[in-house]
Amino acid sequence: MTAIRIQGLTKTFDGFTALSDIDLDVAPGEFVTLLGPSGCGKTTLLKVISGFLEPTEGKIFIEGSDVTAIPPERRDTALCFQSYALFPHLTVRQNLEFGLRQKKLPRSDRDERVKDVSQKLDLAAQMDKLPNQLSGGQQQRVSLGRALVMRPKVILFDEPLSNLDAKLRDQVRIEIRRIQRDYGLTAIYVTHDQSEALAMSDRVVLLNSGRIEQVDTPETLYHRPRTRFAADFIGNSNVFTGQVLGEDSPGRWNIETPAGIFTCALEDAPHGKEVALCWRPEHAVIGETGIEARVLNRAFQGHFTDLACAAGNGEFRVQALETTAREGDVIRIHVPPDRIRLLEDRP
Amino acid sequence: MTREQLNKALLILLLVICTIWLVIPFGMAILWSLVDPSEPWTADRLLPPAMSFWRWRDMWENSSLQVAMATSYTLAPLAALLSLALATPTAYALGRIAFPGRELAKLLCLLPLVVPGFVTAIFFTSLLFQLGLHTWRFGAILFAHAVLALPYAIRIMTVSFEQVRQDHIDAARDLGATPLARFRVAFLPALRPGIFATLLIVFIQSIEEFAIAFILGSPDVVTIPTLLFSALGQDYVRPNAAVLSLILVVPNVILMLILERLLKSANPTLASGKG
Known part of the structure; x- marks a missing residue:
């Protein structure tokens, strides 16, 4: 069974076609990157998968069930925002707990999940701080943690590393991949950085002006580009x-x-x-x-x-x-x- | 004289002017309110010859001051709440929904402020008379105060709604928050300073408003400003007017200080991440 299936997806805004006829299957536990230049539709595609945008045409399935009409609050996806989007007036613990409280999980379960994630992400010492007291890297980890505690079927990343400096980026890259493997999560990762895409992904989806240019493993994409765009964009x-x-x-x-x-x-x-x-x-x-x-x-x-x-x-x-x-x-x-x-x- | 010395001198001059600006009217009002009726304060004396709280007691006991204060301090908070309630939907639309002509609409909302208060008052009250609202005088004043403070309320709340970050709303939604939970976690923290600022500014506007309260209210409904203006009119007694003006201004100063603190304390929580 596929974790995510996207079928004939098209999204238009007032006559502008942002995505046209996208078909994509993602296997469970797979790490798939949406790569492309700005304006290629990769963020739009992520928003459609997370439910914030409704497709003009086409369907989305998560683990076999059609979620096209399900709003983001009831869709089993968790999104890591580019801006982290941490709630500034809540402590790290409250931020991590927020989603679990919405799910009305009993306190013991909540504490257990938050503890587990805070240890995995090395946040145990920061639990009572406010987000603006943390460094960029720590904020990034809280944002990842807030998604992880939900134990979603699918985790979505919207250029999560673009606000970090280059050195930290390499480190967090490895960490995100490790955690994704540990939890066996299906991940979709949006980036415009080809080296990030090549280094992290099981498969790369190369997008160009709203169309899929090529879907392949990083190695194949690099060594056997199918189009001029793919050859130029990667390396x-x-x-x-x-x-x-x-x-x-x-x-x-x-x-x-x-x-x-x-x-x-x-x-x-x-x-x-x-x-x-x-x-x-x-x-x-x-x-x-x-x-x-x-x-x-x-x-x-x-x-x-x-x-x-x-x-x-x-x-x-x-x-x-x-x-x-x-x-x-x-x-x-x-x-x-x-x-x-x-x-x-x-x- | 070096540039630094000049700067320092100018700064001191500015502080002195500001202090005088505040101290002289206030000092004079306080001194005049303390003049004992036994001996008048004549121009040849620096300080009143006899000082007592007689005027304060007299005004408190023998005028409609108590009634006026009760009216004003019921009217002002209600007007503040009503104005906030009326302004919020418009502010939401102006702050968060993109539509053609939005900037123009924002400008139009501020336009009433250029009309002198008295002119607005005369024609707005005639409108209320035509609507038949004047039969409940207090209600009519309340409605008028709330409506006339709308430009301020809408402006402040629009800016507040613009401060709400879409990614916070989206994050709350993504984590399964209901509309109410979304409002509490994403909207309220960003709106709170604006809500307080709106309430305080409308409150102060209403406490100080004379024209409408006078036209609609007199003679039944007396507010502090209408009482003050009558004390400035045919039976003008300067010490009595001083008492009234101090009563009018002191709560406002306290409220301004609270507002200042609120705005200061609210800002850091808005910043997060790259901000």
Whole structure:
């Protein structure tokens, strides 16, 4: 059984289509990230799942039952807000207890759950403080705790780390994942940060202007992007349009691009003559063979060096671990055939 | 003279002016209220020659002061509550619902304040007469005070409703709160200072209002200002007027101090997270 099933979901606001025809299944215990640039509809989708927005079309099921018409207060989801949304006049304990009081849980159960969560989140010493006496990281944990005490079927995160500084972010990332696993929660996590999405998720849902661009594991999404958008949004990519020249040897196809001819390994023959291909800057090998390229700019990044290159009528980026190439130098670039991907969208 | 010294001198000057501004009228009112009828306070004396509480006792026992105070202090809190009740729905709409022309509506709500009080009073009372409300004079004054204080009440409550954070409402909802619980946890803490401010300001407005209370009330209903104005009129006795004006102003000063404290203490609880 799926934990969440989204079927044919469309949401329009006064003629503006925020989400169109979204289908998604999430397995129990799975951590799924909704990733995309701002305005892609990821927060709208989260609000529809939590019940704050009603879909224009389509249905949502949680553990098999249709919850499309159920308001957020009766939906078994718990939301962690970007702003934390802690009640400022209530202590940490009262904040954690709030949802349980609404459920009219007996006092002993309440105390037990709050104690359990406060220990797991290392909040035991802060229980009688007000939220504004806590650091950002602590407030973030209270907000997570307030969702966890509800023991929801689904936990939803709305960019929970965007108000934390970079160092704390990495730490909380790991913590959120650990707790999600410990409690066996199904999680949907909204972010615009691709490294967060790649690091945390079981699967990433890449959204672009209200449509699902690609749903895959982080590895597949990175190594086998299906569209130009996916290739560009996740990591860096060199994308070219080109003409298929023909099969060089079995499974090896030559494609002519403005930057030169690339040989790619393909299982099936390309559809049509015009194609779009991409490869990652770190997969290019600088050596004795391959395309001749002139270095336009060199940027040392610490663990690699970023080279902007020009070849023929095309430009691309190359990342080398160690290189002596300088601006103006001519180098030779070879991209292994199995590192080149054909994109599905038409050039 | 350095810039710092100049700043300091100007600050002291300002404080002195403010002090004089407050101290002289107050001091004079207090002194005049203490003038004993046995010997008048003539212009050649710095202080009254004989001082006693005779005027205070006399006003308390031999005028309609007791009745007037009872009326004023029943009228003002009721007007404050009524005005708050009338203003809240409008303020909710202006503060929390997006609709075309909202800014214009906010401005229109403040517009009555530019009309001089007496002008409003004359025409508003004629309206009440036409509605037949004048048959219950106290009720008519109460209604008029509540309505005329609406611009203040709506303005303050609108700002308060704008302060309520949508994420708090949503969080309460997400955690299963009923509409009442949502109001208590998300709305009330943000609204509380505004509610107190509204109550106090309408209270003070009503306590000090003369024109409407006079037109609608006289001669049956006497409030402190109508009593004061009559003491300023044909039978003007300065010491008696001083007693009345002090009685009028002292509760207001106390209320202002309470208000100040409330507004100060209420602010930090509004801040949370990135705020």
